[in-house]
Amino acid sequence: MPGGGGGALGATTPLVRRPGVWLLALLPAHALVLALAPAPTVEAVYGQALFPIVARVHAALDATPISPGVTLGVALLLLVLGGALRTTRSTAPASSAWSASPAPTWSAAATASIGSMAGGSTAGGSTAGVQGGASPSRARRFLRASAWRLLVVAAALAHAFSPSWGLNYRRPSVGERLGLVEAGGSFGRTADRVVRATNAARVPWGRPDLAGLERAVDEAVQRTLRELGLAEAAVPGRRVRLLPPRLMAVGGWAGVTLPWTTEAMVDPAIDPRSLPHCMAHEKAHQAGFAREADANFIAWLSLVRSDDPRLRYSTLFFVVDLFVDDAQVPLEPDLVADAREAVAIQKAVQVPAVRSASERVYDTYLRANEVQAGIADYDGVARLIHAWLQRHPETLPE
Ligand SMILES: [Zn+2]
Secondary structure: OOOOOHHHHOOOOOHHHOHHHHHHHOHHHHHHHHHHOOHHHHHHHHHHHHHHHHHHHHHHHOOOOOOHHHHHHHHHHHHHHHHHHHHHHHOOOOOHHHHHOOOOHHHHHHHHHHHHHOOOOOOOHHHOOOHHHOOOOHHHHHHHHHHHHHHHHHHHHHHHHHHHOHHHHHOOOHHHHHOOOOOOOOHHHHHHHHHHHHHHHOOOOOOOOHHHHHHHHHHHHHHHHHHHOOOOOOOOOOOEEEOOOOOOHHHOOOEEEOOOOOOEEEOOOOOHHHHHHHHHHHHHHHOOOOOHHHHHHHHHHHHHOOOOHHHHHHHHHHHHHHOHHHOOOOOOHHHHHHHHHHHHHHHHHOOHHHHHHHHHHHHHHHHHOOOOOHHHHHHHHHHHHHHHHHHOHHHOOO
């Protein structure tokens, strides 16, 4: 509450009156609620009712000239550093009040920080405690205050993750929603079909017109989601921002959708043939398809049926690698040359150590969000394509 006076949240403030402590203490309860929430309820309440509203709010933020994610990140950083600085200034060096308090310095900095983050003033931290009368250096007090604030901000972001987007992991998968879980038939025949279609779809790829491609991609994704009855959170015209080149490609990643703003971003340093597929993949994430296999499948189905030959080739070129080992049909020489060029582009920007470290982190993140396959979930698109083609063979010619 503004103007409440920092002294009210001094070192003697009970823990129950510290919002930062509550944010941290409630994390296990938050995780428990997520673990127990039945998927049909999440789908009905969150997927069909709440997330579509959230997605429209996020879509309104797309128009801002500066990325909402960057704005949020800078604001949180200023909150942490500015608050820590105020706390450091307000915790004056040793006095009788300081030595009289039993609370450790860490708690003092934390308490003042919490007061500020809760809307209160941090100016009243002069009663904060330091044991023994020997005050720590200003730099140490600043670091401790910053560390506490970072912890509280991380807890706040963790709580915000689920309502802003993360609950989409708890919804039924695309395979379950479209009846693509059980797939009979020969995977080898599907592989032959995909390789033949990719050979036929190959188009020379010059310098891409990214704005034109994005418009075409958006129309294709929106049309597909409507046709499938999955468009509850799809907002036409959401933009895909370009990251500074190599920022994500250095770790082998093509793009990202930020969970707190659902803004989509792609790295222009990746092989340009993959850009339309990656844009469509991120747009599927924006529409609430959190799992990687699902986003890849929505991207594939949207682009493979497009009238634009660049979109068809982009998505088939992206997925063909998952089928070529099971196919009897070989890739055409031009396509092999494209694949070699794509690998060369990838190798030129990737740093293997960054790639393996970031893959481990993302694998852990996916498993923590109920994606059992972890990072291998990306390749689950092959199973979905196979199942789809069993039911809709007209999508690709024999
Ligand atoms: Zn993704």
